[in-house]
Amino acid sequence: MSVMELDDLWDFSDPVKSEIAFRDRLDSLSDPDQIDECRTQLARSLGIQRRFAEADAELDRVNISSASLVVQVREKLERGRIRNSSGDKVAARPYFIRAFEIAESWGLDVLAIDAAHMVAIVEETAEKQLHWNNIALAISGKSDQPRAKKWRASLLNNVGWTYHDTAEYDRALQCFQEARSLREENGQADQERIARWCIARCLRSLARFEEALAMQHDIEGQDSSGYTEEEIGECLLALGRAEESKSYFAKAFQRLRGDAWFAKNETKRLSRLESLSQ
Numbered sequence: 001m002s003v004m005e006l007d008d009l010w011d012f013s014d015p016v017k018s019e020i021a022f023r024d025r026l027d028s029l030s031d032p033d034q035i036d037e038c039r040t041q042l043a044r045s046l047g048i049q050r051r052f053a054e055a056d057a058e059l060d061r062v063n064i065s066s067a068s069l070v071v072q073v074r075e076k077l078e079r080g081r082i083r084n085s086s087g088d089k090v091a092a093r094p095y096f097i098r099a100f101e102i103a104e105s106w107g108l109d110v111l112a113i114d115a116a117h118m119v120a121i122v123e124e125t126a127e128k129q130l131h132w133n134n135i136a137l138a139i140s141g142k143s144d145q146p147r148a149k150k151w152r153a154s155l156l157n158n159v160g161w162t163y164h165d166t167a168e169y170d171r172a173l174q175c176f177q178e179a180r181s182l183r184e185e186n187g188q189a190d191q192e193r194i195a196r197w198c199i200a201r202c203l204r205s206l207a208r209f210e211e212a213l214a215m216q217h218d219i220e221g222q223d224s225s226g227y228t229e230e231e232i233g234e235c236l237l238a239l240g241r242a243e244e245s246k247s248y249f250a251k252a253f254q255r256l257r258g259d260a261w262f263a264k265n266e267t268k269r270l271s272r273l274e275s276l277s278q
Helices: 003-007 015-028 032-048 052-060 069-085 089-105 109-122 126-142 152-165 169-185 189-205 209-219 227-238 242-256 260-265 267-276
Strands: none
Touching: 003 032, 015 032, 032 052, 032 069, 052 069, 069 089, 069 109, 089 109, 109 126, 109 152, 126 152, 152 169, 152 189, 169 189, 189 209, 189 227, 209 227, 227 242, 227 267, 242 267, 260 267
């Protein structure tokens, strides 16, 4: 089983489906190291489902003392992701740092990039986030591994949001536009649509409301998350079309209140959507 074969089992939009795939693959394996590597990804699928105790229990079954370097890195990455997803960034960081150190030292470019980008996610300041994302971009840029190069679009998206959060909107827009171009080159239709959403969101921050609205209308109806409807509502509101915006805010509210993460972490935003829909 190659790393590519293992990663090909992933459907990040459906962690339950991924869990089933990894359990099925485990049943077919006999090599201890392959079993341990597969188990790390099973743990990841459980963590995404917020079944944190079960995820940690799976990682406890990994024989880390005799594990390959790849398994060692994956085990630490998933320990960190479990802690980050459960809200403890401080506890997550050392796992990601150690995963990066091992992967970077041994030329495991894809895993080193993954680890560096996770360090960036748990860092508290924009300066540190950019530092770690730039490390990941540098590895991606010099790597001869195709999967490492494909990380560039995701990393640019992350850098774009860091710039956006610090109100450096022109720099953010450049990152989002480059990320979109890469998604197009790679034939990643779903990710390219998300990249267009990011560009449109940034255009709204730049007060380019008509352009932002047009882009959001272009992707309207292509997903059921509610984020596009929210943005259309915000653009219409900014353009003085409050009455027209209400139906979009109402649809966004109905969809996003059903998102467990959004309902828990974006309570003020959800209340705003409900208010603006009236």
